[in-house]
Amino acid sequence: MVKVEGTLDELKALFVESAKREAKATAKRAGKAAVKKTVKAAKRAPSAYNKYMKKELARLKKKHPKTPHTTLFKRAAKSWKGSKKKKGGKK
Numbered sequence: 798m799v800k801v802e803g804t805l806d807e808l809k810a811l812f813v814e815s816a817k818r819e820a821k822a823t824a825k826r827a828g829k830a831a832v833k834k835t836v837k838a839a840k841r842a843p844s845a846y847n848k849y850m851k852k853e854l855a856r857l858k859k860k861h862p863k864t865p866h867t868t869l870f871k872r873a874a875k876s877w878k879g880s881k882k883k884k885g886g887k888k
Contacts, residue, residue, distance in 0.1 A: 849877055 803811075843851075853873040861869065 846877060849880065850874070853877070 850870075850873055853876060854869060857864075857869040857873060858866075
């Protein structure tokens with residue numbers, strides 16, 4: 798058994814300070830893991846969908862330069878659904 802000396806307020810302050818340090822360290826470790834995961838994902842080769850969307854968006858932006866990006870993206874995604882370029886052949 799350990800004897801702890803100090804007032805209740807002093808002990809609370811020590812506990813809170815320790816908890817804050819631990820929380821910061823945990824967040825820092827989690828941040829590093831998230832960055833590593835993102836970097837690993839970024840190295841992955843683009844999928845057929847990614848390649849299609851890149852070409853289709855470029856084509857649509859050239860054809861409709863004043864149309865908002867979100868609208869063009871929706872059009873491209875809709876055309877992907879009906880596309881025969883998909884891998885796997887679900888339609």
